[in-house]
Amino acid sequence: MGVALARSAQWTAARYGTRALETTPLNEAILEEIMMFVESFIYKHPQEAKYVFVEPLEWKTNLDPSAFESGYIVSETTVKSEEVDKDGQPLLFLSVPHIKIRSFGQLSRFLLTAKDTKLKEAQACIEANEGPVTKILGLDYNTMKEDTSVVNILDKITKEEDPASEIKMKLGKLLEQLDLHLLNHSLRHISLEIRLNPTIVKNDIELLKHFSGKGEQTVLESIDYTSDYEFSNGCRAPPWRQIHGEICYVLVKPHDVETLCITCSAEGVFLNGGKTNDEGEINYERKSEIYKDLVTFLKEKSAKFSENMSKQDVRFSEEWKKEKEEPKEAPKKEEAAAPRKALPASSKSMLEKNQINFGKSQMTKRLEPSLNWKATIDFKEHKSLLRDIQEEKRGGRLESKSAEKIEEMISESSSESEEDEEPPDHRQEANADLPSEYWQIQKLVKYLKGGNQTATVIALCSMKDFNLAQETCQLAIRDVGGLEVLINLLDTDEVKCKIGSLKILKEISHNPQIRRNIVDLGGLPILVNILDSPHKSLKCLAAETIANVAKFRRARRAVRRHGGITKLVALLDCAQNSGEPAQSSLYDARDVEVARCGALALWSCSKSYANKEAIRRAGGILLLAGLLKTSHENMLIPVVGTLQECASEENYRAAIKAERIIENLVKNLNSENEQLQEHCAMAIYQCAEDKETRDLVRLHGGLKPLASLLNNTDNKERLAAVTGAIWKCSISKENVTKFREYKAIETLVGLLTDQPEEVLVNVVGALGECCQEYENRVLVRKCGGIQPLVNLLVGINQTLLVNVTKAVGACAVEPESMMIIDRLDGVRLLWSLLKNPHPDVKASAAWALCPCIQNAKDAGEMVRSFVGGLELVVNLLKSDNKEVLASVCAAITNIAKDQENLAVITDHGVVPLLSKLANTNNDKLRRHLAEAISRCCMWGRNRVTFGEYKAVAPLVRYLKSNDANVHRATAQALYQLSEDADNCITMHENGAVKLLLDMVGSPDQDLQEAAAGCISNIRRLALATEKARYT
């Protein structure tokens, strides 16, 4: 009875104050059952009815003393039963309005006396007495009942030959039976009020669809979803509405009513605010009552539907019967849900049946069903959603939870995305075939829970013998509740238990799910605390476990929040202190181990930006640099790994340069260990953005090992890192010369085919840098590198495209190479890349086009052959990316060298577009823009048009720039523009003459010439004006 009352009965929300049972059918049914039990008790079990309760059941009754008849001593305000206990106390005592009853016999009689009001009395009794079983049988019975094995109880009965306790036991058994009965009963009730789920809704809608359409016979005119997209959980509502339990929205047009916009949610079906006109958004607010399903709802709203439905019903129920689909279920259904019949009902009743069955089977198994089964059984496929809803219903926690999640997303910006999305948690099915390990582990966990230190250690050691790398074992430990115990053990003072537990955690935390569980169970703060322990093996194990756990964002954040980074950095210090440089060979092996584990954990943690910063602030760089000087390979890998991870940050790169870390990185490139080589190369790749670093790599002799590592192509990760390092290093010319010496360029060309993208990006990048030099261009051509490069132009990887276009552009500088490119149709491919959505690719392609146009034979014809190509280029001038603009200007400069093409682009409106760009501060853009303008002046009225579009005045200001290239280009443009008189006036007004006069003194001949030409044009105009005025 206790369980049923505690779990099934629907108590009102107010937990404090007096408890009250809600008046629901379920509760009434429960009370009914209890009453029947009590009333018949006196006849069925006369012996037990005499048993005196340990504590009386007390409540306020409405019964009048006068109602009591024989067997009672009745006064005006009190009633006493004649039946008394051993001490002469009456078993029933009523003192209006309080009543105390102390036996089942009296309870039975009381209920018989109460007659009509007995339901109320029973309710009052149960409300007032929390834990009636305890009161009846005493506290010890309840605790004893913890393990419900019948054997146990029988055992006790046989042992104690006391008749009183025998009765007590029997009573206990009876109550337990009642409890079970009540649960069964309530379960049947609950199963009738199923919440809707997407499958049900979908089936309903599908079925209704079948019977919709034009004509009188159909039930509806139309029924449609508002959204075609169905989420994996079967819902169609947008995610933020799914949180409210909404499954989908349906537009229904019945025959006799306006179109209804309906929300189907887990709670039921209701009318929403309908579609708002302008954007097709749905007004989600509820506008009607909630109905239990779609059919009921429609019956209520549309008379026609109801009418046609009943016609259809007859047909369908016949059909169903023919198919013998659960004929037995039908009559029962009709009682339960009279209006709805075959059509939706049959699909539902199946479900109900399943649920009932499941409920029963679960109950017989565990004897302790809870309402949760509603969520767990049938909603399995979309449980994440509905579980959340239920949670919300229970505790209203959902909102805070999701808010927290969002906050988490914002606060942490991880540089690595691997594993950051949390996969759904899958628990092993309770009834699936479990391996024998599962049971063995379960037994061991029992010892962990119930044993003292000695037993715990034995169990831990024994558990360690399982193959913990195997997922079944890992999950078994979690599923039998071992994870909690293991984490709990970490909180004890027992060093051995901690060590044992950590050894297991360390192994099983390789599993991503277990990692999450450890974090969820609050394991990280404890692990972080252990880092403070004086015990070295403990520190090591804790750090290693953290290294495994901190593979996802939330965990990394937790480590930082609990001060783990500082402690981990402190671990690195261990080796430092005990080992003076002089006796570094005498490092205590254990100190080294501690530092290694610390580095390992830091490596995992360093994948988050905030953690990198925290490591730096804790002084980690210096310590890492120190550890890098050691020669322990195991130590070097995590250390270099951490450095490599952190080197993505600017201040790390500066520190790495300052701490002379490069030297050691280079040294370790020569190690035998592939992983170490990989990480070193990776670190160099990250750091070599900086010129000084590149020089350092060369000075420390790092280029040769890099070049030689290129020859080993089996390990792709390492190859990617090595080629990356070569790419970045080859930005410096001196390095390129070295690489040529080491024959690296030939090898790089060889790597252009059959390599993964990560490698290709770097290889092509490196070649692009190398080809800036003549010798290398020749080399690349001779090695047959152009063909694979051009082939790569059709890729989709954006970084790769940027690098490829750059490399092709570099090669195109060589006329001979250009011939090959042209033959391979490379220019067309480059041109089509101008349509690439990514600005970097566009810009890079436009840059590459410049040398192509310059060096191609019959370039004008070639350009014209690309249909729509010129228009495309001109339109790119509308871009807002400076780099794209500059590159396109450069391309236009080259295109405009051909008169015909210049005419075409003028027609496409290049002049106004160029003029619009004139107001800019970007020197690169200024230079190329001025060049383009000066080229475009060569056609027709373009000079005048530039003046009209007010491009001249800004151009004059370019002369104040500090860049000599800008000066030259501008002077040339001004010279061209000054052929037009109006432009000369504008220039003069903007003070161009003085600036140009300075330019004439420049050592740059072209600049001199252009400036002088421009001045002479202006001057000539002035002279002509004067002449005109005086004649």
Place this chain on the structure above:
Amino acid sequence: MSYFLITRASSTIGTRSCLVNYFLLDWCTRGLSLSCIYLYFYFAVKKSEVECLLRVFHSLVEKANVRLNNFGLDRNAFRAILHSIFGMTDDMLMNRVFFAFDKDNDNCINAKEWVKGLSVFLRGTFEEKLKFCFEVYYLNGDGYISREEIFDMLKNSLHQQTSEEETDEGIKELVDITLKKMDYDNDGKISFADFEKAVKEERLLLEVFGPRLPEAKVQCQ
């Protein structure tokens, strides 16, 4: 005699470097006169260490055995020491430690046994501790730890369950688990070779049947 003893003992204690034992420091702060002597012992070097041990021994003997006139510690006195200084509580366990100390089985620990025993107890190498623990664990002197002995040692290791039988059942299973783990030659008992192998594989098993050594808590400092 004392010269002989010193040389023997110093070779046992050996050249292992001396660290301050926090455990003893702890006792010192509690103001026990004994611990002060211990502390002294810990700061000293080999020869003086042994002298200290002996001095401690004599003072203990004086305290405990005035009325017996017996040159040595009897079982009760020794147990009192184990209890007050090393914090051992288990009766059976203390008896076993006593027997392990008492090499000549005269129910009394003499100076030589005291020094030898304590040297292992406090500072033994791994092998010595291994041996010591094994000796403590087997009772009947046959050189094996039998199933029954394991049962005896583990019988208090589970929290009392509802019925005695259930607890017994649980412990029986625990014994099975232990034997499965440690009995490499499958003869139903643990020989020294078994024990050594198991412990070398997993250090945690050194005190598998209950804590025997005082310094477990501070071993790694």
